[in-house]
Amino acid sequence: xxxxxxIDYGVGNLLSLKVALEKTGLTAKITPPTKQLKQADAIALPxxxxxxxxxxxxxxxxxxLVDTVKGGTPLLGICLGLQxxxxxxxxxxxxxxxxxxxxxxxxxxxxxxxHMGWNSLSMVKKTELFDGVADGSYVYFVHSLYPExxxxxxxxxxxxYSVTFTSxxxxxxxxxxQFHPEKSGDVGLRILQNFAKIVxx
Amino acid sequence: MPLAKRIIPCLDVTGGxxxxxxxxxxxxxxxxxxxxxxxxxxxxxxxxxxxDITASSDNRETLxxxxxxxxxxxxxxFTVGGGIRSPADARLILxxxxxxxxxxxxxxxxxxxxxxxxDLFGQQCVVVAIDAKRNRKVDKDKVTVQTAEGPVxxxxxxxxxxxxxxxxxxxxATRAMELGAGEFLLTSMDCDGTENGFDxxxxxxxxxxxxxxxxxxxxxxxxxxxxxxxTKGKADAALAASVFHYNKYPVSVIKDYLRKQxxxxxx
Numbered sequence: 001x002x003x004x005x006x007i008d009y010g011v012g013n014l015l016s017l018k019v020a021l022e023k024t025g026l027t028a029k030i031t032p033p034t035k036q037l038k039q040a041d042a043i044a045l046p047x048x049x050x051x052x053x054x055x056x057x058x059x060x061x062x063x064x065l066v067d068t069v070k071g072g073t074p075l076l077g078i079c080l081g082l083q084x085x086x087x088x089x090x091x092x093x094x095x096x097x098x099x100x101x102x103x104x105x106x107x108x109x110x111x112x113x114x115h116m117g118w119n120s121l122s123m124v125k126k127t128e129l130f131d132g133v134a135d136g137s138y139v140y141f142v143h144s145l146y147p148e149x150x151x152x153x154x155x156x157x158x159x160x161y162s163v164t165f166t167s168x169x170x171x172x173x174x175x176x177x178q179f180h181p182e183k184s185g186d187v188g189l190r191i192l193q194n195f196a197k198i199v200x201x
Numbered sequence: 202m203p204l205a206k207r208i209i210p211c212l213d214v215t216g217g218x219x220x221x222x223x224x225x226x227x228x229x230x231x232x233x234x235x236x237x238x239x240x241x242x243x244x245x246x247x248x249x250x251x252x253d254i255t256a257s258s259d260n261r262e263t264l265x266x267x268x269x270x271x272x273x274x275x276x277x278x279f280t281v282g283g284g285i286r287s288p289a290d291a292r293l294i295l296x297x298x299x300x301x302x303x304x305x306x307x308x309x310x311x312x313x314x315x316x317x318x319x320d321l322f323g324q325q326c327v328v329v330a331i332d333a334k335r336n337r338k339v340d341k342d343k344v345t346v347q348t349a350e351g352p353v354x355x356x357x358x359x360x361x362x363x364x365x366x367x368x369x370x371x372x373x374a375t376r377a378m379e380l381g382a383g384e385f386l387l388t389s390m391d392c393d394g395t396e397n398g399f400d401x402x403x404x405x406x407x408x409x410x411x412x413x414x415x416x417x418x419x420x421x422x423x424x425x426x427x428x429x430x431x432t433k434g435k436a437d438a439a440l441a442a443s444v445f446h447y448n449k450y451p452v453s454v455i456k457d458y459l460r461k462q463x464x465x466x467x468x
Contacts, residue, residue, distance in 0.1 A: 012295050012296070012322050012323070012326065013272075013295050013296070013299060014296075015269070015296070015297065015298035016272050016298055016300070019272060019273050019298070020276055048322075048323070049323070050323065112412050112413055112437065113412065114324065114325045114383060114413070115204065116325060116384065116414050117437065117438070118204070118247055118467040119203075119204050119205065138205060140277070140278060142278075142300075142325045143325075144324070144325075160203070161203075161204060180278075182276060183276060183278045183300065185242070185276055185277055188276060189276060
C-alpha cells in the first residue's frame, strides 16, 4: 500500500488525519520533520500549530522537502499546512516553503475569529481532488488566517467569511485545503479518497 | 452562504458510559460513548462534546481509550472536557484524537491555564465552559441583565455546578477571551435538564459581549428551542443531550426544521 508521511511540526491532534487517510487505503505514518523522504509515496503537512513554529521546525529539512515535492511526490497541505505553501504569514515571522508566491493574511472585519465551523465551497477550477464533490458542499474550518496566492490560476475553491478567500489550491502534484477534510464528514472523506487515487497512480 | 449554525450533541461520560442527569443530578445510563458518537455523526451532528463528569485522575486511562475510540469512529470535530487541570492533561486528550479541550473549574481557579493552553495548542483548541446561574440579588459590581423576571446577574458555578463562586459570568468571559479562549460553552444551570428552552437572555448577553463563538447549552427540549438560541440568543452553536439520547428529536429532524425556518445549516 502506498505510504503517506504526515509531518509533525506541532503539538496536537494528528490521529484524526492518520485514521482518515488510512480509511482511503493509504498507510499513514506520523514523523517529525525528516530528510528521509524517499520512502514516501506522498507527504501530508497537517493543520495543527503556528506558522512561525512550523517554519522553524521545517527549516532543517526544507531543501529536501521542496526537492522531493518538485520531483513529483504528491503533497497535501491542510490548514496551516496549506499556509506553509506560501512565502510568509501575518501570523508571525518565518519563511514558508514558497511553492507559490503570496502570503497568509489575518481574517479581518466584523466577524468572529477564529472562523470555526461548517462553511461552503464555491468551485472555481476543476481538479481531481474535488471529483464528485458538489459545488456548495459544506466542510469544516478552524482558522484565523487564509492564503492569498499571487497567481489566481492555482485557486480551486473559494469560501466567504468576511472576505471571499481561497479555500483550496491545486497545481500539478501540490494540493492544499484551508479546511480540514479529515473532519469534514463524507465530503472530506471523498476528497481524501481522491488524493489517495492521485497517490496510487 | 454564511457559516452554518452548529448542532452539537453532548455526551456526559462516567466510568466509560454516557449518562445524563436532570439539573446535574439523578444520573441514568444512556449508552456506550463510541457507539453513540458514531450514531450522532451518521445522523448529521456537526460536532460532539464529551464531558467526563467524574473527572478523577484514576480514570484518565479510561477516558483516553474512549477519546481514541471516538477519533477512530467519526470524522467530525469533537471536544473533550472534565478534569483538565494542566497542559499535560490537555496534551493527553488532544494527542488521543480530540480537536479541542474544554476547561471550567481549573480555569476559574487558575486563569493563566487558558493562556498556557492557547500558546501551546492554539486558541482554537481552547473551549472555556461556563456554568452560570441567575442571581437576583442586584450587585453594582456585577453586570446586571434586564430579564423578563426582572434584573439579575449571572453567577459562575464550578465543580460541575456544585459550588457558587461569586464571579460574574459575563465579566469572567471577557477576561477568559483576553487570556486566549477560542470558544465558550455556556450552560444555564437554571434551564439545564428542564427541556423548557435555553436561557436566551444569558446566551444573548454573552454572544454580544465576546467575539469568539458561543455554544448555548442547557434546556433544549424541542426544535423551536434551537431556533430561538440562534435568532434571539445569537448563539453560534447549540448543544443538547437528553433530547438526542432518548431519540425524542433526532438531529436530522431538528436540522430539517431549522433549514425550513431559514437558518443556514449543513445538510
